[in-house]
Amino acid sequence: MEQPDEGVVLTIVCDNRSRKPGVEASWGFSCLLRGLEKTILFDTGGEGPILMGNMSELGIDPGEIDSVALSHAHWDHTGGLGDFLAASSDVDVYVLESFPGSISDLAARAGARIRVVTGPTEICPGAVLTGELGAAGGMTEQGLVVRTDSGRALITGCAHPGVAGMAARASEIAGGQMTLVLGGFHLLKSSESSIRSVIEELVEQGVRLAAPCHCTGEAAIEIFRSAYGDGFLDCRAGTVVDLTALLRDV
Ligand SMILES: [Zn+2]
Ligand SMILES: [Zn+2]
Numbered sequence: 001m002e003q004p005d006e007g008v009v010l011t012i013v014c015d016n017r018s019r020k021p022g023v024e025a026s027w028g029f030s031c032l033l034r035g036l037e038k039t040i041l042f043d044t045g046g047e048g049p050i051l052m053g054n055m056s057e058l059g060i061d062p063g064e065i066d067s068v069a070l071s072h073a074h075w076d077h078t079g080g081l082g083d084f085l086a087a088s089s090d091v092d093v094y095v096l097e098s099f100p101g102s103i104s105d106l107a108a109r110a111g112a113r114i115r116v117v118t119g120p121t122e123i124c125p126g127a128v129l130t131g132e133l134g135a136a137g138g139m140t141e142q143g144l145v146v147r148t149d150s151g152r153a154l155i156t157g158c159a160h161p162g163v164a165g166m167a168a169r170a171s172e173i174a175g176g177q178m179t180l181v182l183g184g185f186h187l188l189k190s191s192e193s194s195i196r197s198v199i200e201e202l203v204e205q206g207v208r209l210a211a212p213c214h215c216t217g218e219a220a221i222e223i224f225r226s227a228y229g230d231g232f233l234d235c236r237a238g239t240v241v242d243l244t245a246l247l248r249d250v
Helices: 048-057 083-087 101-110 163-174 192-204 218-231 242-250
Strands: 009-014 030-034 039-041 067-070 092-096 113-117 121-124 127-129 144-148 152-156 178-183 209-213 238-243
Touching: 009 048, 009 144, 009 242, 030 048, 048 083, 067 121, 083 101, 092 101, 092 121, 101 113, 144 163, 144 242, 152 163, 152 242, 163 192, 178 242, 192 218, 238 242
Parallel strands: 039 067, 067 092, 092 113, 152 178, 178 209
Antiparallel strands: 009 030, 009 238, 030 039, 121 127, 127 144, 144 152
């Protein structure tokens, strides 16, 4: 008998903006992925109490999380790790080789299992970390590729190496184009023309849905909103996205 399709569901736990009273807005990013073999927390926001408070407000039990993947070592993505591990340390923590040792030390002390990512790495079927992207000397980062029956999405932390380049690399790794890119796009200081060329590159790659949040910048978010039209997703802390349905219906 076929299993009913529960769908892959993404919940934004921490973001600079919030959509729900009781869910606190704060500079940083964290999201939760449910519905695959593993329940995955991608990034942990900037502050432990906000991460834990928002999780509780959103009905997320720390004990249900199997894996924590960190996009890059900036405080606004790793700051909540200690408080999370104090609540639940029976997890795999995925870090890049280039992270400062303090992050792995903290995770090891809490009793978590450290997984050092040195290339594209499958967390479970349907969830693959890209491994370190970006030029040495710059701020490097990994993205999370999510595959449902209906399409693929790339989740970014800050997209420091550039969101279009990350999406292109993610497509190579996944063997097919990204339909959705969601996360921080780091375009706070970019000119309108460079933001528009990023959008052009994404559209050329076949990215039909865009969900810029966190460090994308308000102005850039508005440019994405008008350029993408119906393909724009307004994502904030408290937003819940059924990825399976979204990617099917696009
Ligand atoms: Zn950030
Ligand atoms: Zn960053």
